[in-house]
Amino acid sequence: MNNINIGLSDILLVSPMIALFLASLIPITVKVLRGNREQHPLVTLSQAMIGIVVAVGLLIVFGGAGKTAFNNGLIFDGVTQWMGVIALAAAGAAMVMMYENPSTTGKQFSELIFLAMSSAVGMLILVAAVDLLMVFIGLEMMSLALYLMIAMSHEEKLSKEAALKYFVLGSFASAVFLYGVAFIFGSTGGTNILAFMDSAAELVQSSRLFLFGITFVILGFCFKVSIAPFHAWTPDVYQGAPTPHTAFMATAVKTVSFAAFLRVIATKSLVGSDHLFDILQWLAVITMIVGNTAALLQNNLKRMIAYSSVAHSGYILVGIVTAGVSDNGAFGASGVIFYLLSYALMTLGAFAITSMMEKSENHIVNVEDLAGFARQRPMLALCFTVFLLSLAGIPPTLGFFGKFYLFNAAIGEGLLWLAVWGMISSVIGVYYYLRPIVVMYMKDGNAEVAGHSLNATTVTAVVMAVAIVLMGFVSGPIFAAVEKSLL
């Protein structure tokens, strides 16, 4: 740690973050220069989009070489590249929704976009971080911006409550995580994952301190990615936050948190400790069941998708456990990445539809409100159907292939019972995913989207629905590309 060299290669590698950060400054700078007058939201949005597109481009060009930067603090490999691109794309889509949702559009839009972009910078750090302290920095940068985003959404009580809940529990999770990092530092003298990568399995067995450390770190992640029983904040926060923020949290934030989780698990610490291995398996099972059964009982559409996202965390955890015990970790990890790709697309789509249904700031959309939607807006109803069927894992949608690859890896690793549980609990899921479809198509009513100005969100939803159907057919090459980039 003594001699820190920063060269051109470091700068090039982190160029996506730099680009994103610079782009994030544009809207608020312009606002200040204009005498604190808001520029047209569309201009703000385009600035953000340019930043995201440039960052994605740079990530694709420089991100995948398997090189490390800043003294092994950050690594740029396939995981960084894929998860980064997914997260940035999801963030971009969420920003489009922010532009049009009644509770986020308005006078503080520049600040909102600035915060969202800052959060995205934190995400990029998080996907690339291989030093636990770097992980912490990424996590906090991402989360702090998020707390503010939720809290600043006008004067809504639910949002404030959500922000506070998220802040308190998020900080608690961070503290647990940091506590774990301290243990790991205490037992190995370092916090770099790459340093203890190969020895973690033995360290877990030989050193109690290290085992504690890794357990706390994992617990911290479990909070962040809402693994039951640490998921309790999720439905409240997801419901309280403005829908675009919820979409942002449920997809981009979750993707990058799982990326960091994956890096810790890839140390094979699970191989060393049977207990840890068992506990994580059980957590996955509990999460799948809790998420799916709780979602059954929801009438509020947003809350239902929130619980369903808890269930999906359970599925992904199956993939994480698989990657953690497999000799061929790339296979399990690719399953996770592919699943996150499909999950991000379909969840964003579902939230986009929900966002469009919201007529005013405090409007709560219940499942029954969708009655007659298919007649009023056949195109959007069809898109929503695609999202829901994909979430339920019905072929030939992308969601089916996501589950297929994920559980395929699990079965290949001998985790047959996890796969069976996953399949059985996904049948429970089918029931509540079908409900909105039932209401949309089979009940009469006059559901209408909020206004005619929601064009960008509509386009986003349609693009995602088409992607979900088409990518299902070419899922093989995509999966192969993901796996190849991890080897």
Added chain:
Amino acid sequence: MILSSIVFLPLLFALIVAVWPKSNTIRHLALGLSVVEFLFSLSIFKHFDPSSAGLQMVEKFMWIERFGIQYFMGIDGISLWLVLLTTFLTPIIILASWTSITERVKGFHVALFILQTAMLGTFLAMDAIFFYVFWELSLVPMYFMVGIWGGARRLYATVKFFIYTMAGSVLMLVAIIYMMYLTQEATGQMSASLLDFYKLKIPFVGGTFFSLQTLMFFAFALAFSVKVPVFPLHTWLPDAHVEAPTPGSVILAGVMLKMGTYGFMRWVIPLFPEASEYWAWLFMLIGVVGIIYGALVAMVQPDVKKLVAYSSVSHMGYILLGLFAFNAFGMAGGLYQMLNHGISTGALFILIGMIYERTHSREISKYGGLAGVLPIFTIFFFIITLSSIAVPMTNGFVGEFFILLGTFQAQPVFAYFAVTGVVLGAVYMLWMFKRVFFGPEGELVKDEHHPLHDLNAREIVVLVPMVIMVFWMGLFPNHFLNYSKASIDYLVNNRSNYNLTIVQPGAPAAEQAQGGN
């Protein structure tokens, strides 16, 4: 490319219907397209070699290379008639729904064509994952059909239908993935091809439930049993049938239930021969229970559609019995009965739909004396009733006779009980027929404000092909059985060492005759 065209042409038709601008010509368009599909599907005969047991007209290429999943279609004597049954019934369904489906006509035909693709794909796919995609896809349009165009309790029925059948098949997916790993172990190359699965020798231990082959057997058998449906997994069926619109019922009974019995023939029996043989008693038992239970419950139904729905449970029990008899008679009878049931029960549902359109009631007690008012309708109904209770010279007789013959050879005890089903079948059908068509005129029939009209030309056109099939299949069963004989004989004789091979087009006829041997 014949098979691919047959499977995906309806999908193209769905697209054409979806973008068709004129709403008043959609029915004509859809009818025309479905007839085109049927005529096109007849071109199979030009290339099909009935003397071969092998897989013909094969189309395959790699789809998902990482896991050895292929786009793989082929046809043999087992799937041939099921494909034709599907394409045969679709135009009839469209014509039969001419006046009963009045809302969202476009959406209905789009769903119907998508469903047709899914069903045809299920019968022709020879790769496990490819098959599974079609298998699950078929749920979606059916779900919409019942849910949008169905009766009063349609929402309950459609969700139940979806969840039951989906729940049945998820374990099959796990088993399929597991078998893909077994092929990797055996050959070093992962594959989802059914032909590779056939070569697996999955360990089997008799007397225990927890041997690998038994577990896999039940994972598959559960999926197919729900679809068939066998007793006691049948409860979704009466609900779905009663709530479904006429065309939905016809497809459900005519084709979708066959996906389950086809699954037993194509997958369960050849893939898990020892387990199938060991557990055959169980499936014969539930087959027999289904026959008798279905018949008894059908007997007491006040609703004529529900009566036919329960009669399906009974008839499907015969098919199961035939398949698990493991001899040429039983298998051939089972396959034949699949087609019979598609024709007879399909026709019954169409007839019930016609009378429902006139009276808006299906309660048997409200009818009576219909024969005097609707003579043509009565004649058609009578013919189909005879076919359903398997009177000689009708198609039903051939199927049931073969099945019972096969069962007597294999398990006489089950056959004794199954025969009672024949009697019970005659009882409930004829009793229903008597109550509906003879005796004093019921309140619906003598309602002077709504005089009943006999069948019109369109309705007769719908029914005539069905009646032709009833007699054709009843009088000349060999016209049909000859095409399936080689495949069935091969399945029966080489069950434990099933090794379906691909027939190369253009190979000398003598070699092809060997087929899979």
